[in-house]
Amino acid sequence: MKQDDWIKKMDETWTDVDKKLHVEVPETDEIMQQISSGEKKYRERMRRELLRFIVLACVLMSLYILVAVHITWAFYVVQIISLIAVFILLLVERNKGRIT
Amino acid sequence: MEESTESISIEKAKQDKAAFGQLFQQYYTFLYRYLFKLTMNKEMAEDLLQETMIRAYMNLPKFRYQSKFSTWLMAIATRLYLDEQRKRKRDSKRQQQLTDNEKRKMKWELEQGNMDWSLHMDLFASLSIETRTLILLRHYYGYSLEEISIMTKLRKGTVKSRIHYALKKIREEWSDEAR
Incomplete structure (x- = not known):
């Protein structure tokens, strides 16, 4: 590590x-x-963040389902994608220590 | 503190809040000094120290002796500070104003504690928060680029280049002032 005059001072x-x-x-x-x-x-802050996350996930999932019921084949695809997404996000949250 | 004694204290602290309190007490001054140098603001240093203490207590069971306990505490404090500053950075105008206000406050606080506001401090304070943190960790605390990279969650190359360009800029300004 170079130690010049400025660093020393x-x-x-x-x-x-x-x-x-x-x-x-x-x-x-x-x-x-x-x-x-x-x-x-x-813990309260983490609980609030988790609640916000769950609400957001529910809203998104509802939207997905709403779209999917109008396109029959998409229903199953969207369901599976949503479930996987929620599962991955829960794992991430668990890793961060927000949920046990 | 000797390593074996330290690990016994840490293991006790993982199970007992009072033991954690005693352990944290030993690092209190060290951490406060670091946070003061980082923030150059007593109030902010105290707030960050308290938040660091809580985070450390909550995450202590995850501590696996991959670094010194003091380094681990410093990493928590550094990330908390940088995250806080990144949130503030969204409004660049406000950020600039805050920096000027903070600079004035820093000068006042140092004068209150019989400390001089030197040209070095002025140059150091003119750097961005992230760069200040990197220079402090590298040149005052002597951490390696890898360690700093882990502590700040920045890539090693980014750490290296930021330190290099900041020091280059400071050296130029320092030589101009010295003339």
């Missing part, structure tokens, strides 16, 4: 900032409290 500046920066480390109890409230909010 910048590193010195950051080291100085690190030294002068006052950091108040919270107590373990405070951290636990923050985690508890944050965890609740996080």
Whole structure:
């Protein structure tokens, strides 16, 4: 890694900032409290996102079905595609930790 | 912290919230300093630190010792910050205005803490948020291009070229100022 004058000066500046920066480390109890409230909010947010996703999936599927009933052969194709899409998306969501 | 002691603490933290609290306490200052350098804003650094703590707690069972625990925490914090900034970036005018306001706030905050606003800081602050993050990780924390690529979810080539062009630009400006 090439260390030129600018990088050296910048590193010195950051080291100085690190030294002068006052950091108040919270107590373990405070951290636990923050985690508890944050965890609740996080789970709620994830639940809301999942609900939005399910509603969107239902709306799209309804639209697909609506189109498909007017074209007989397309009905089965659209059904299978929709099911596969929902299954893949649920797997993705599960991977992200939004659903268990 | 010694590696074996650290892994025992991590395993305990996976099962117990209080143990996680104690573990996180040990990295609190390190992470705060990193986030302050990244955001150059105390409030934002504190908010991100709290969000990082929650994400870390939620995802700790997935931690598989593929990197140091501190690197893992930094990766979470970096992604959170970059995602947040990408959301903001949608309105470029607002973004520009925010950058100017943030710069003024940064200067004020540093002066409050008896820290000098140097020419280096000014040049560093003139870079885009993403580039600032990459330079900080590469040249101050000494991470490899691969590690930065994983941490920021950018391709290795992108990381390399962005750092290269940003440093080139800074060197030119720095030599102009030094004359």
